[in-house]
Amino acid sequence: MTSPLNDIKTTALARRLSIAKTSLNIGKNWAKSGVTGLFLSKEERELQKHTLLQEQADYLVAELGKLKGSVVKVGQMLALYGENWLPPEVVRALHTLDAKTAPLSWQRIYEVLRGELGERVDDFEIERTPIGTASLAQVHKARHRYSGREVVLKIQYPGVAQAIDSDLSIFKQLLKVTNAVPQTKALDAWFAEIGALLHREVDYTLEANTTKRFAQYLANDERYVVPTIYDNYSSKRLICMSYEHGTPLSDTSLFALPTERKNALGQAAMELVLRELFEWGEMQTDPNFGNYLVRIDDAGDKLVLLDFGAIKQFDDKLLSIAKNLISAGFFQDQAQMQTAMTGYEFFDKLSGKPKADVASVFLLACEPFAKPDALPENTKTALLDDADRYIWAKSDLYQRVMSAAKSGMQSLEFNLPPKEMMFISRKFIGAYALLVALDARTDARVLMQPYITE
Known part of the structure; x- marks a missing residue:
């Protein structure tokens, strides 16, 4: 594990100075490589360039991990969306941000707990080593001294809530300096949407209430487990909830489950995504595998659902458009998909080949939700089993969608998804990865039956 931090830079000035120092070190290394590269062949210079870029990307990510907070969250999102326009070395480094996030020292965490709970902190025997660390908080397991109940304490890092706006400004400045993306209205809207989500995510009273609401949604469905919130030990910066045991999605024991059991888990996972979107109008948008466990x-x-911080609520307009889009995907109908692509500037300014290209990307992304007889024969043969269930482990769907997006959207002003769809696509990307990891097979007709009229 990365060595614990004794403190976090929380003021805007301190965080900007840290980024400035990191940028300066990166600049020095590039300058040094430029001098040494004078004596290398073209092939050696190209290899040196890619090696240095990977080293500097890894260095930048390690420094961002020390800052914690919003810069890490934004970096994680760029890792998902940046494959079309960021160097692959940078994307690879950004994908490691969770692993590079160092824990905060027990002394500093205890100070936060004492500040939130006062003398009631003594009601717990708390494990000093966290069972989870992230960009905004870390989680410690504890035992309630009087009831013997096992709980977890999700403790927000000091100062990260106050640093959100300055962090977003820092990251936009980094992108501007590196010329990684054009500074457009689409970028401004994207950052504004992220900022709004992050401000909600650091309000733990809101997260606690959302957790209780999802527990009510799923109360009569034994396929899901939602932690119990203990309000008397929770606050705006601290959540106390029941400890829920389970197996991480990365554990190899899940692969040994019988096929039908893995299929049932996969079906439950995807059904949850669709219910969030089309029934409840609110979605947990963080696809991190650490937010889920499997209770075998x-x-x-x-499925044990652990985190309800990154919740995005959708208005009726977006839900209606999303339902029309996925309905077109179910029938794999190009004309229907283009008709459904309306209601937002991103869609309405498309025409001709760009609109057809975007529609084709959407149709491809909906492949797992398509009725079997709407799919091309070669797709059915390769990706459906004898019961017409979609075989996720064979699909390489994410790579195919990214490739189609990269080749088909070159004419667009800016190829990040529109802000209205950003978090939906983020959740589906995570769900696709989960289904592949489980080696699950899902039945599109069963999934879509509540939402499609044939």
Whole structure:
């Protein structure tokens, strides 16, 4: 594990100075490589360039991890969306941000706990080593001294809530300096949407209430487990909830489950995504595998849902458009998809080949939700089993969608997704990865039956 931090730079000035120092070090290394490269062949210079870029990207990510907070969140999102326009070395480094996030020292965490709970902190025996660290908080397991109940304490890092706006400004400045993306209205809207989500995510009273609401949504469905919130030990910067045991999605024991059990888990995971979008109008948009566990049980395996911070609520307009888009995807109908692409500037300014290209990308992304007889024969043969279930492990869908987006959207002003769709696409990307990891197969007709009229 990365060595614990004794403190976090929380003032805008301190965080800007840290980024400035990092940028300066990167600049020095590039300058040094330019001098040494004078004596290298063209092939050696190209290899040196890619090697140095990977080293500097790794260095930048390590420094961002020390800052914690919003800069890490934005970096994680860029890792998802940046494959079309960022160097692959940078994308690879950004994908490691979770692993590079160092924990905050126990002394500093205890100070936060004492500040939030006062003497009530003594009601717990708390494990000093965190069971989870992230960009905005870390989680410690504890035992309630009087009830013996096992709980977890999700503790927000000091100062990260106050640093959100300055962090977003820092990251925009970094992108501007590196010329990684054009500074457009689309970029401004993207950052504004991220900022709004982050301000909600650091309000733990809001997260606690959302957790309780999702527990009510799923109360009668034994396939899901939602933690219990203990309000008397929770605050705006601290959540106390029941400790829920389970197996991480990365654990190889899940691969050994019988195929039908893995299929049931996959079906439950994807059904949850669709219900969030089309029934409840609010979605947990963070696809991090650490937000889920599997409780293996011969009587019925369960998905344990651990985190409800990154919740995005959708208005009726977006939900109506999203339903029309996925309906077109179910029928794999190009004309229907183009008709459904309306209601937002991103869609309405498209025409001709760019609009057809975007529609084709959307149709491809909806492939797992398409009715079997709407798919091309070669796709059915390669990706559907004898029961017409979609075989996720064979699909390489994410790579195909990214490739199609890269080749088909070159004429667009800016190829980040429109802000209205950004978090939906983020969640589906995570769900696709989860289904591949489970080696699950899903039945599109069962998934789509509640939302499609044939």
